[in-house]
Amino acid sequence: MLMEPDGTGLWQAIIEDFQTLHPDIRVQLVEGPAPTDTREDMYSVSFLSGAAAYDIVYCDVIWTPKFAAAGWLLDLTDRASARDTADFLPADLHAGTYRGRLYRIPAFTDAGVLYYRKDLVSSPPATFDELEQLSRTFQSSDRSGFLWQGKQYEGLVTVFLEVLWGYGGDWIDPETREVSLDQPEALRALDFLKRSLGTISPTAVTTYAEEDTRTLFQNERAIFLRNWPYVWTAMAQSPLRKEGRVGMAPVVHAPGQRSAATLGGWGFAISKFTRNPEAAWQVVQYLTSREQLVKIQSRMGRIPARRSMLPPEFTPILESARMRPAIPEYAQASDILQRWLSAALTGRVDPEEALKKAAHETRSLLGTGA
Amino acid sequence: MKKPSRSFVRELSWFVPAAVLLLALVVYPVLRTIGLSFFHKNLLTGFNSQFAGLENFARIITDSRFGSSLWVTVLFTLISVTVEFGVGLLLALCASSLRQWRTAVRVILLIPWTLPTAVIAVLWAWMLNDQYGGVNAVLLRVGLIHSPVTWLAEPATAMAAVVFADVWKTAPFVFLILYAGLQNIPRELYDAIEVDGGGAWAGFRYVTWPHLLPFTFVALIFRIVQAFAVFDLIWVMTGGGPGGSTETLSVYTYRTYMRYLDFGYGAASVVTTVVILALIAGGLYRLVVTKYERAF
Numbered sequence: 001m002l003m004e005p006d007g008t009g010l011w012q013a014i015i016e017d018f019q020t021l022h023p024d025i026r027v028q029l030v031e032g033p034a035p036t037d038t039r040e041d042m043y044s045v046s047f048l049s050g051a052a053a054y055d056i057v058y059c060d061v062i063w064t065p066k067f068a069a070a071g072w073l074l075d076l077t078d079r080a081s082a083r084d085t086a087d088f089l090p091a092d093l094h095a096g097t098y099r100g101r102l103y104r105i106p107a108f109t110d111a112g113v114l115y116y117r118k119d120l121v122s123s124p125p126a127t128f129d130e131l132e133q134l135s136r137t138f139q140s141s142d143r144s145g146f147l148w149q150g151k152q153y154e155g156l157v158t159v160f161l162e163v164l165w166g167y168g169g170d171w172i173d174p175e176t177r178e179v180s181l182d183q184p185e186a187l188r189a190l191d192f193l194k195r196s197l198g199t200i201s202p203t204a205v206t207t208y209a210e211e212d213t214r215t216l217f218q219n220e221r222a223i224f225l226r227n228w229p230y231v232w233t234a235m236a237q238s239p240l241r242k243e244g245r246v247g248m249a250p251v252v253h254a255p256g257q258r259s260a261a262t263l264g265g266w267g268f269a270i271s272k273f274t275r276n277p278e279a280a281w282q283v284v285q286y287l288t289s290r291e292q293l294v295k296i297q298s299r300m301g302r303i304p305a306r307r308s309m310l311p312p313e314f315t316p317i318l319e320s321a322r323m324r325p326a327i328p329e330y331a332q333a334s335d336i337l338q339r340w341l342s343a344a345l346t347g348r349v350d351p352e353e354a355l356k357k358a359a360h361e362t363r364s365l366l367g368t369g370a
Numbered sequence: 371m372k373k374p375s376r377s378f379v380r381e382l383s384w385f386v387p388a389a390v391l392l393l394a395l396v397v398y399p400v401l402r403t404i405g406l407s408f409f410h411k412n413l414l415t416g417f418n419s420q421f422a423g424l425e426n427f428a429r430i431i432t433d434s435r436f437g438s439s440l441w442v443t444v445l446f447t448l449i450s451v452t453v454e455f456g457v458g459l460l461l462a463l464c465a466s467s468l469r470q471w472r473t474a475v476r477v478i479l480l481i482p483w484t485l486p487t488a489v490i491a492v493l494w495a496w497m498l499n500d501q502y503g504g505v506n507a508v509l510l511r512v513g514l515i516h517s518p519v520t521w522l523a524e525p526a527t528a529m530a531a532v533v534f535a536d537v538w539k540t541a542p543f544v545f546l547i548l549y550a551g552l553q554n555i556p557r558e559l560y561d562a563i564e565v566d567g568g569g570a571w572a573g574f575r576y577v578t579w580p581h582l583l584p585f586t587f588v589a590l591i592f593r594i595v596q597a598f599a600v601f602d603l604i605w606v607m608t609g610g611g612p613g614g615s616t617e618t619l620s621v622y623t624y625r626t627y628m629r630y631l632d633f634g635y636g637a638a639s640v641v642t643t644v645v646i647l648a649l650i651a652g653g654l655y656r657l658v659v660t661k662y663e664r665a666f
Contacts, residue, residue, distance in 0.1 A: 041628050048628075069413050070631060152613035207523060207612075328413040332630040339435065342613050357434065364429065367414065 001056035001283070002030045002039060010299050018286050025279045036060055037154075040331070047072040047271070055274040056283055059104050061095040061265050061323070062154075062330050068098035069328035074270040077102040079281055084288075091263050092305040095323050103269050105288045106305035108296070110264030111321035112162050113232075113314075114249045115217060115225040117240075124249035126259075128166065128192055131224060131252045135200035138223050145200030146224040147213040150193070152342035155209055157324070157334050158262040159226060160341055164189040165260035165322060166253035172325040172333060177366045181337070181359035188254075190344055190351045197345065206345050226251060228264065229314055233301025250317050263321040265305055329365055336361045406637035413631050426638035436639060438614060439622040440646070445529070446618060447597040450536040454593060455586075457537060458544025463578075465545070466552040476549070483542035491606035494535040498522055525615030528608050532616050536603055540596070544589045551585030552578070587658040591651060598647050619643045 006012055006029065015027050032039040040063055046053035047070065057063075057073065067073050080102055085093060088106050096104030116124045120138045125131040135145025149155035161171060169185025172178070180186065197203050205213070210227055217225040218238050225231070232241075232248065240246045250259040268284040270277060286292060293304035303314060310318065327333065337358055344354035407426055409419040430436050465475050482490070497504045498521040506518045521527045559577045568576070601620040604610060610617030610625075619639065626636035 037629070044628055044631065066413065066631070070417070152611070207520075329630065332632070335625075336435075339614055361434065364432070 001027065001058065002032045002042060002054045003058050004036075004039070005031050005034050008299055010296060014287065014292055014295065018283060021286075022279075022282065025276075025282065027283055030054070037331075043067070043072075047273070050273060052271060052273040052275055055271055055276060055280045057104075057269040057271055059096075059267050059269045061092070061263060061267070062334075064096055064104045064269070065098050065326045065330060066328045067269065068101075068103045072272050073103040074272050074274070074277060074280075075101045075103065076105060076270065076281075076284075080105065087306045087308055089305045089307055089310075089318065091318075091321050091323060092265055092267070095263060095265070095326065096267055096269075098326065104267040105269070105284055106265060106267040107288050107293065108266050108302040109305040109318060109321070110228050110230075110266075110303065111261035111314075111318050112158060112226060112251050113229055113261065113317050114251050115227060115231060116247050116249060117220075117223050117245060118247040119243075119245040120223055124247060125224075125252055127255055128163075128252050129255075132196075132200055135223060139200060142221065144202050144216075144222045146196055146226070147201065147208070147217055147222045148193070148196075148205055148226040149209055149213060150197075150201075150206040150342075150345055151209050152338050153209060154334060154338070156341055157337055158264070160189065160193065160337070161262050161322075161324065162226070162251045162260060163192055166251065166257055167192075168254065168257045171337070172327060172362065172366070174325045174327050177327065177368045179359050179362045179366065179368065181355050181362065186355050187352055190341065190355060193341075194345055194351055206342065229303050229317075230301045232313075248313060248317065250320055259320050260322045261317055261320055263323045266302075267305070327366070332365055333362050336365065403637045403640055406634055407641045409634045409637075411632075411634040417631075417633075419634070422634060426635050427642065429635060430638060430642055435614065435617075435622060436619075436642075439610075439617045439619050442529075442614075442616060443598055443600075443618040443620075446533060446536075446600060446616075447594055450533045450540075450597050451590065451593045453533070453537045454541045454544050455590065457541040458589065459548055461541065461545040462548035462552055465549055479545055480542050482539050483546070485539070487539060487602045488606050490535060490539050491603045494531065494538070495522065495607045498531050522608055523612050525612060528612060528616050532604050532607055535607060536597065536600065539603070540593060544593065547585050547589040547592075548582060551582045555581045583658065583661065587655075590654065590658075594650065594654065595647060598650070599643075 003011055012029055015029050018027060019025070032042060039058075040060070043054065043057055043063075047067070057067065059067070064073075084105075085102075089109055092106035092109050093102070096102055096106055114124065117138075121134050125134050131146060139145040148159045150159070164171060164186055167185040167188045169183055169189060170180045171186075173180070197205065210231075213222075213225055214227055214231050214234060216222055217227075217231075218235055218240060220240065235241045235246065251261050253259045268287055270280045270284060274280050290304075290306065290309060293302075293306065293309060296302050297304055297309070303311065303318070324330065325333070340349070340354040340358035340361075343349040344351040349357070406419070408422055408424070410422045410425070411417060411419045461479055465472065465479065468475060496502070498506075500506060500518040500520040500523070503521075505521070506515070509515045510518065519527065521531050555577060560573050563573045563577060566572075599620050600618055601624065604616055604618055604621055605624070608616045610621040620643070623636055623639045623643065626632050626639060630636075
């Protein structure tokens with residue numbers, strides 16, 4: 001199995017525990033590179049050659065439709081027990097499903113969170129206007145208002161989607177494959193992000209990814225931070241959290257709309273080319289069991305995608321989590337959106353023009369009107 | 371008709387192994403790629419081939435990403451080949467005027483060219499790392515910059531970085547070709563120029579340069595074709611980023627194949643790339659041939 005870099009050594013430990021329980025099954029852990037899209041490509045290359053290089057796929061939510069549509073994953077619908085499927089979070093389970101069949105067993109869930117400074121802001125903002133107001137009131141020369149991930153990568157898409165959904169808009173309908181990027185809601189969403197640059201957000205956010213923004217926020221250089229749940233664990237030793245000066249809230253939305261966080265997360269799938277589907281399934285079951293997820297949660301701060309294990313402080317946020325469009329061409333659609341969003345945010349293209357172009361290119365990609 | 375002689379048949383049989391190899395490894399993939407470019411074959415079609423006519427090529431024309439990676443490729447090729455040529459020529463002239471240490475200098479100059487490109491890419495990516503890189507450390511100490519520069523995170527500096535790494539690796543190649551060319555020039559010609567009262571410049575202008583032209587052509591064609599198809603260096607150093615600012619045609623094509631699993635469109639973009647490259651190489655060939663003939 002190909003995994004993320006095993007920095008804590010925990011994955012190896014878990015695999016060794018599994019081996020002691022099942023001496024007849026040999027599991028080899030391959031530590032892949034940290035960038036997730038490199039690992040995605042590594043899987044693709046091995047699948048394309050039809051070789052069973054990896055039996056188990058450590059699978060990001062957004063890969064499932066692509067791998068499943070390509071016919072590379074084993075259908076797990078009949079293997080998953082009813083007791084388990086009842087416990088997994090519906091959104092995560094749904095994200096592992098393609099055309100009604102289950103291909104990926106969820107392990108961890110992720111969703112966008114708005115972190116805020118409790119000592120400055122008594123109650124978190126609910127709407128875009130409130131966020132802007134509070135930022136303007138409390139920001140100073142060495143403390144910016146709102147930090148988000150604006151670098152041209154998948155993170156920018158997740159941020160934009162939360163704003164877009166918060167305005168009641170949408171990107172791609174996975175069923176009809178209709179593209180709504182040239183609708184007024186999308187322009188409002190992009191305008192919000194663009195307007196924030198240099199006013200409530202540093203202009204450099206267009207080069208920031210998760211860790212850049214977390215470091216700044218942790219060093220008390222911002223009032224609001226949009227990020228993922230891992231930040232909560234990462235800040236456990238920082239004065240901000242020890243002194244109770246930081247809080248978590250759902251991402252903001254427009255009046256009359258609902259907050260919608262982008263769903264992320266990881267799970268396990270099994271390669272269609274595996275020679276040992278039974279053994280692979282036993283490993284997957286073991287890895288997604290409560291006992292193992294507890295260990296990973298406490299060591300790595302990942303949130304188990306099981307209802308019975310959800311930390312109460314995250315429940316309201318994760319309940320509103322929405323899936324990115326489950327289409328096989330996701331990677332390409334996301335690249336189109338990233339390019340045009342980034343072009344608009346860095347002022348190379350007018351926002352309206354950028355969204356029109358993005359909508360046009362996405363439509364020709366999906367074959368829904370040229 | 372006359373029956374082919376036995377020796378002709380035997381001679382033909384010598385040709386068979388090479389022909390089979392060429393057919394299997396070159397002709398078949400090329401024909402298949404060309405064929406594939408007229409089909410839709412991707413996730414949507416379930417990897418089945420559906421005849422597409424010229425639709426893939428029509429999509430290339432409207433694809434802004436293809437356009438921008440074409441521009442990046444042309445820019446990369448233009449700058450890096452120009453600089454490489456200049457540096458290579460200078461090195462060749464200097465090295466051939468040396469009286470001692472010639473072999474040592476030649477060996478040292480050729481080292482970068484013998485290293486695998488991926489290794490060079492990793493090496494320069496580390497040298498240019500904003501936190502731990504040697505380049506920033508030196509510039510900071512000298513006082514040329516006051517805070518670390520994120521070389522690979524800004525479009526302009528990232529482009530400069532990949533061009534620099536490419537020049538570092540391949541200027542020695544240009545050097546090697548031109549140096550070989552310089553060895554072929556008879557000394558008497560320089561003596562003749564001297565007798566006629568010409569200086570060093572006249573020697574270069576009327577003897578060195580005309581004699582080097584054919585070698586120049588070889589070096590340029592090789593370098594242009596290689597630079598136009600650059601993949602490993604950019605893939606390892608920047609992955610085409612930031613924001614597609616160093617994404618060349620081959621990087622984009624690789625993504626189309628391996629990441630988007632769109633084989634028909636990927637094939638069409640390969641074919642388009644080759645056609646563009648053939649036009650450039652053909653144009654250069656004509657240019658040099660006419661110049662070369664005029665020089666004599």
